[in-house]
Structure formats: C-alpha cells, structure tokens
Amino acid sequence: MELVQGTVKILQNTVSLSGGGKDSSVTTSHIYILEINGKTIKFDFYDPAIISDGDNIIVVGKQKNGVVEAAIYYNVTRNIRYYNYSKTILIVSLILLSIGLGIKITFDRDEGILFGGMFIALGLTFVYKYLTLREAITKLERYVSNSIF
Structure with missing residues (x-):
C-alpha cells in the first residue's frame, strides 16, 4: 500500500x-x-x-x-x-463463505466440491479485499493521527 x-x-x-x-x-x-x-x-x-x-x-x-x-x-x-464500503465487503464475504460451506456439506461429493468450492473461492476473494481495505484504513489513520495539518 x-x-x-x-x-x-x-x-x-x-x-x-x-x-x-x-x-x-x-x-x-x-x-x-x-x-x-x-x-x-x-x-x-x-x-x-x-x-x-x-x-x-x-x-x-x-x-x-x-x-x-x-x-x-x-x-x-x-x-x-x-x-469504500468495508463493512459491506465483510458481510458479503461471510455470506458467500457460509453458502459455500453449506453446499459443500449438504450435497454429494462432486456437486458439493464444485458448487461449494465456487462460493468459498468467491468468499475468500472478498475476504482478501476486506483485509486489503482494512490495511489501507489502518495506514491512513496512523498517518493522520501522527500528522499536524
């Protein structure tokens, strides 16, 4: 960043x-x-x-x-x-991960792995976006708190 x-x-x-x-x-x-x-x-x-x-x-x-x-x-x-919607990104990621895990557990082996895996991968992508955004927010807030404008 x-x-x-x-x-x-x-x-x-x-x-x-x-x-x-x-x-x-x-x-x-x-x-x-x-x-x-x-x-x-x-x-x-x-x-x-x-x-x-x-x-x-x-x-x-x-x-x-x-x-x-x-x-x-x-x-x-x-x-x-x-x-830029950091809380929304976190909520969406948790929903996608929950759906993915639910599908993976509920369906047979092949369907569960395929469809559940897609939701889990998408959820993990949103988790990464959230963590990146949190890193940016932390960097900005530290800089602002140590600066005199």
Missing part, C-alpha cells in the same frame, strides 16, 4: 454506467484521474468523490502500471474520509 499526500489537480472526471438492460439494475462508477505531487492517482468509486482542485488530500492505494489505484482517501481541506 502506498500513501500519497498533497494538493490535488484533477485531470479527468467521468461517470461510467453499466447494466440497464431490460429488468436489470444500473451500476454507476465515478472515475477520477488526479495528480498529487507528480503522481497519477485513479479513483474508481460508487459514490462521487468530494474533491476539488487545490484540496489537500491523503490517498492510500496500490500502485499498478505507474498509477496509484486509490482504495481510500481523506480530504484534509474538507475533513472528509471515504472508505
């Missing part, structure tokens, strides 16, 4: 819609490309980011292909934190 702090310069701000076919829901993503201290930062969140040019923010995320993909941010100027 990389932590970047500085003054924001917004390079690009777009909204992406997906889904919306007959009887289906629409998912909205708010995508921001920012520059902070010469580093390129990408936000891809469900909610719009509350950030303007010139705001002082702290971003924590993973570096991928020269771009920091933000997991969370803290807008110091406006005193706003965004954590």
Whole structure:
C-alpha cells in the first residue's frame, strides 16, 4: 500500500454506467484521474468523490502500471474520509463463505466440491479485499493521527 499526500489537480472526471438492460439494475462508477505531487492517482468509486482542485488530500492505494489505484482517501481541506464500503465487503464475504460451506456439506461429493468450492473461492476473494481495505484504513489513520495539518 502506498500513501500519497498533497494538493490535488484533477485531470479527468467521468461517470461510467453499466447494466440497464431490460429488468436489470444500473451500476454507476465515478472515475477520477488526479495528480498529487507528480503522481497519477485513479479513483474508481460508487459514490462521487468530494474533491476539488487545490484540496489537500491523503490517498492510500496500490500502485499498478505507474498509477496509484486509490482504495481510500481523506480530504484534509474538507475533513472528509471515504472508505469504500468495508463493512459491506465483510458481510458479503461471510455470506458467500457460509453458502459455500453449506453446499459443500449438504450435497454429494462432486456437486458439493464444485458448487461449494465456487462460493468459498468467491468468499475468500472478498475476504482478501476486506483485509486489503482494512490495511489501507489502518495506514491512513496512523498517518493522520501522527500528522499536524
């Protein structure tokens, strides 16, 4: 996880819609490309980011292909934190793991292993996302508690 702090310069701000076919829901993503201290930062969140040019923010995320993909941010100027649904991710992972274990126990050997294993694998993926997000939150909170703005 990389932590970047500085003054924001917004390079690009777009909204992406997906889904919306007959009887289906629409998912909205708010995508921001920012520059902070010469580093390129990408936000891809469900909610719009509350950030303007010139705001002082702290971003924590993973570096991928020269771009920091933000997991969370803290807008110091406006005193706003965004954590991207960490509790929801944990709940979904626990539900998927429970379903997977239930299927594995209930069904015969082949079906239980196949279908239960799929739910367990998906649940473990969500557990990994949750733990990664918790790591980012811990890093941000430690940095903020030790800083004077």
